[in-house]
Amino acid sequence: MQSNVTFPSKRLMLSLFVCSVMPVMLMGHSFLQSDNIFSSLVSIGFGIIFMLLCFVPFYSIKHRSRLDFSAFAKNTSQTGFLFVSAYYCMYFTVITVSFLIRFCDMFVSGVNPSANTKVIAFLILCVCVYGASKGINPLSRVSIFVFAFLIIAFAVIFFGNIKSFEFAPNSTFLTPDFSNIQSNVADCLIFAFLPVVFGFNSTSTKNLSVKQPVIITLVIFGTLALTLFFTDFVTGAYSVQQPFSVHLLSRTAYFGDMKGFDSFYLAAVTACVFVFATAVLISVSNCIVNTSSKRTLLFVAIIALIMFVLFVCADSYSAVKELLLNNIFLTVLNFISALLIPGIYIFIYRRKLYD
Amino acid sequence: MYNSLKENIATLKQLFKSSADFTVREMDLKGKCSIKSAIITIEGMCGKDVLALSVINPLLDYHFDCASSDEIFDTIKNTVLTSSEIVEFTTIDEAISFSTSGFAVLMVDGCSRMLAIGAQGFSFRSVSEPESEVVQRGCREGFTEPLRINMTLIRRRIKSPDLVFETITSGYSSNTQMMICYLQNSVSKQILKTIRKRLENCNLKMILASGYLSEYLEDNSSKSLFSGVGISERPDTVCGKLSEGRVAILIDGTPSVIIIPHLFVEEFQSVDDYSNRPYYAAFIRILKYISFFIAVFLPGIYTAFAQFHPEYFPTGLLVKTSDSLSQTPLPVTLEVILITFIYEVMREAGLRIPKPLGHAVSIVGALVIGESAVSAGIISSSTLMVVATAAICSYVTSALYPPIMVLRFFCVLAGGMFGLWGIVLLTCGVLVNMCSKTSVGVPYMSSLAPFSWRSMRDVFVRAGWKSLSKHTIKVQKFPETEEM
Numbered sequence: 001m002q003s004n005v006t007f008p009s010k011r012l013m014l015s016l017f018v019c020s021v022m023p024v025m026l027m028g029h030s031f032l033q034s035d036n037i038f039s040s041l042v043s044i045g046f047g048i049i050f051m052l053l054c055f056v057p058f059y060s061i062k063h064r065s066r067l068d069f070s071a072f073a074k075n076t077s078q079t080g081f082l083f084v085s086a087y088y089c090m091y092f093t094v095i096t097v098s099f100l101i102r103f104c105d106m107f108v109s110g111v112n113p114s115a116n117t118k119v120i121a122f123l124i125l126c127v128c129v130y131g132a133s134k135g136i137n138p139l140s141r142v143s144i145f146v147f148a149f150l151i152i153a154f155a156v157i158f159f160g161n162i163k164s165f166e167f168a169p170n171s172t173f174l175t176p177d178f179s180n181i182q183s184n185v186a187d188c189l190i191f192a193f194l195p196v197v198f199g200f201n202s203t204s205t206k207n208l209s210v211k212q213p214v215i216i217t218l219v220i221f222g223t224l225a226l227t228l229f230f231t232d233f234v235t236g237a238y239s240v241q242q243p244f245s246v247h248l249l250s251r252t253a254y255f256g257d258m259k260g261f262d263s264f265y266l267a268a269v270t271a272c273v274f275v276f277a278t279a280v281l282i283s284v285s286n287c288i289v290n291t292s293s294k295r296t297l298l299f300v301a302i303i304a305l306i307m308f309v310l311f312v313c314a315d316s317y318s319a320v321k322e323l324l325l326n327n328i329f330l331t332v333l334n335f336i337s338a339l340l341i342p343g344i345y346i347f348i349y350r351r352k353l354y355d
Numbered sequence: 356m357y358n359s360l361k362e363n364i365a366t367l368k369q370l371f372k373s374s375a376d377f378t379v380r381e382m383d384l385k386g387k388c389s390i391k392s393a394i395i396t397i398e399g400m401c402g403k404d405v406l407a408l409s410v411i412n413p414l415l416d417y418h419f420d421c422a423s424s425d426e427i428f429d430t431i432k433n434t435v436l437t438s439s440e441i442v443e444f445t446t447i448d449e450a451i452s453f454s455t456s457g458f459a460v461l462m463v464d465g466c467s468r469m470l471a472i473g474a475q476g477f478s479f480r481s482v483s484e485p486e487s488e489v490v491q492r493g494c495r496e497g498f499t500e501p502l503r504i505n506m507t508l509i510r511r512r513i514k515s516p517d518l519v520f521e522t523i524t525s526g527y528s529s530n531t532q533m534m535i536c537y538l539q540n541s542v543s544k545q546i547l548k549t550i551r552k553r554l555e556n557c558n559l560k561m562i563l564a565s566g567y568l569s570e571y572l573e574d575n576s577s578k579s580l581f582s583g584v585g586i587s588e589r590p591d592t593v594c595g596k597l598s599e600g601r602v603a604i605l606i607d608g609t610p611s612v613i614i615i616p617h618l619f620v621e622e623f624q625s626v627d628d629y630s631n632r633p634y635y636a637a638f639i640r641i642l643k644y645i646s647f648f649i650a651v652f653l654p655g656i657y658t659a660f661a662q663f664h665p666e667y668f669p670t671g672l673l674v675k676t677s678d679s680l681s682q683t684p685l686p687v688t689l690e691v692i693l694i695t696f697i698y699e700v701m702r703e704a705g706l707r708i709p710k711p712l713g714h715a716v717s718i719v720g721a722l723v724i725g726e727s728a729v730s731a732g733i734i735s736s737s738t739l740m741v742v743a744t745a746a747i748c749s750y751v752t753s754a755l756y757p758p759i760m761v762l763r764f765f766c767v768l769a770g771g772m773f774g775l776w777g778i779v780l781l782t783c784g785v786l787v788n789m790c791s792k793t794s795v796g797v798p799y800m801s802s803l804a805p806f807s808w809r810s811m812r813d814v815f816v817r818a819g820w821k822s823l824s825k826h827t828i829k830v831q832k833f834p835e836t837e838e839m
Contacts, residue, residue: 131783141804267775267779270783
């Protein structure tokens with residue numbers, strides 16, 4: 001059973017940052033595919049604005065009613081909440097499976113080609129079910145340890161490649177070119193699942209201020225920009241042929257005779273996937289049951305089973321996999337989940353919110 | 356109790372089933388009229404010399420001028436007896452409790468009241484340095500089995516009226532006496548109330564060791580490898596914990612004192628840290644943390660690298676490791692589990708074996724495992740080195756040995772079956788368990804998670820005393836402490 005002790009919002013923001021590192025570490029060679037800094041910066045700028053916009057509805061609900069979105073929706077309309085909770089269960093399932101597929105693809109392509117991805121996904125979901133049964137407070141505490149390890153891992157990977165860093169831009173680097181904006185922006189907008197996770201877990205938090213979502217958004221995209229920039233000028237043209245640029249970066253890191261620190265990368269990305277999947281499962285359980293319910297574990301296990309079934313479908317049918325990996329599709333879902341539905345709720349029930 | 360001496364003696368004899376150690380010394384008191392009295396003792400529990408000097412001789416020498424039994428009783432209590440500890444009582448249950456605790460029970464014919472006279476003289480182990488918590492610069496005294504001596508060891512170090520001992524009896528067959536010990540001005544009333552309630556709800560038949568109570572004192576949500584209850588045999592350690600608002604539970608018959616609440620970071624703290632220079636204390640603390648990680652993860656990581664990720668080994672080590680592993684018949688996972696199992700068997704045998712035979716165990720262990728098994732090619736030298744290193748590191752924090760041993764085993768399994776990512780997932784699961792655990796409402800991972808900058812002065816490093824004394828740590832003030 002989960003406890004009802006409140007914890008600082010800063011720790012929830014830390015958990016969101018840890019979740020955001022996962023897509024950064026799993027970014028493929030086609031992520032922000034552009035040799036043009038202006039295009040990249042514009043895309044990142046769009047990502048920042050969109051994510052901040054997505055925080056607004058959930059922040060307003062928490063600030064006014066001291067509740068997260070699911071509790072607010074339950075209080076306003078039981079019938080409407082049935083449909084809304086069904087939609088969000090579907091949304092969280094899609095998001096989780098999408099990133100699980102990326103993780104498994106990275107594992108198969110870079111670690112062990114003979115690995116059984118179904119076993120990987122099943123085990124990750126099993127451990128995440130256990131984590132989700134404990135609640136968001138213990139997960140936020142675990143995020144402290146994962147964050148500390150991420151700092152070490154990034155320090156090793158970055159400083160291990162510092163000698164290979166060459167700022168040698170090509171001729172188009174500084175010339176404004178916005179031809180790839182559409183796909184590049186979609187790559188940045190996938191981070192908008194983070195405000196939704198925040199929106200479903202903010203009840204137990206305290207001391208929320210307006211600068212916290214702003215700071216965390218800037219930090220997330222700052223990390224993304226730094227990683228992209230560094231990767232581009234270390235691995236250069238070689239990374240175009242390789243998927244998962246940060247994995248490549250970890251393999252090229254060296255300190256004297258000590259080479260190849262991809263174990264740090266594998267450990268870091270696994271921990272981030274765990275935190276992400278557990279946070280999403282907790283969000284789903286908040287949709288369905290009360291946090292103090294003894295049946296939380298059962299419902300979370302059922303949702304995890306549905307996620308696994310979707311993963312198996314994606315693994316077996318390439319069309320499903322392509323859809324789940326399509327960043328534009330995920331962006332549309334993020335827009336509906338983070339802006340449209342909460343926005344409609346705030347508009348319709350604004351009196352309840354402001355009373 | 357009855358007024359008749361004969362009836363009281365008969366009742367007690369019946370209750371004790373005429374046990375061979377139940378002794379009755381009947382006496383005729385000198386006076387105007389002959390009044391009979393009796394002293395009940397349990398053979399071996401009372402000191403015969405003390406009894407004779409402070410009870411029997413004064414009683415037999417005194418001439419009673421009183422007429423009634425009650426007046427004689429009052430005279431005995433207030434004038435005759437020279438013992439410093441005298442308690443008056445009236446029930447049979449108290450008579451049983453006092454006599455089995457080493458008191459001499461005095462009865463006077465015609466009076467329903469009785470006296471319990473402190474004349475304990477049973478044999479007990481003397482105060483010596485505890486073998487499980489050896490320090491370099493701390494005191495050399497450790498707790499022993501008798502409860503009163505342990506109370507004295509604490510009282511001598513905290514000469515303050517704020518130090519309180521509360522008596523509680525538990526175990527419906529053993530009637531074991533316990534003391535709840537705390538500092539009035541430091542303890543949390545809520546934590547104290549919770550502990551009292553849990554001890555009252557303990558329905559054990561016998562309490563023979565402190566471990567019996569641990570499950571009753573831990574929080575319900577704590578199904579964990581790690582214990583939310585601390586144990587110590589050192590009075591200086593207990594006194595230090597009391598000043599931080601914790602509660603100590605002393606149990607008669609065991610030298611291990613329970614301290615609650617108990618946190619994870621305390622497993623890496625020792626009395627020596629506060630006697631040594633801060634830089635050295637910090638070095639030793641960090642060494643302990645590193646040793647803990649090596650003890651838990653090294654065999655598992657070695658197994659994962661050897662089985663799934665040989666490219667993670669440095670080149671030189673890879674050649675040597677693959678060479679030694681290729682000559683052994685078993686897969687590396689089974690090899691590590693086998694060596695770990697043999698080591699645990701030898702460790703357990705070393706604990707239980709009589710001392711004269713202890714040398715034989717070390718010789719067998721060194722020759723059979725260290726020499727013969729490697730020469731015969733059954734196990735590889737690199738695997739043996741890894742397991743031995745992990746075993747040595749596990750003794751740096753010996754209080755954590757049980758969870759280290761179990762976690763090590765699961766890490767080896769996870770690494771052998773799934774590789775490095777399996778170990779990471781297992782670690783994440785264990786971390787969730789530890790972070791959700793509480794000890795009487797205080798988060799078990801306090802100072803680390805929830806993170807507290809102020810507490811960091813005494814976690815990985817030990818700040819100087821001038822800095823530490825500015826802010827007293829109170830365990831109930833840790834953030835996110837739940838009300839139980």
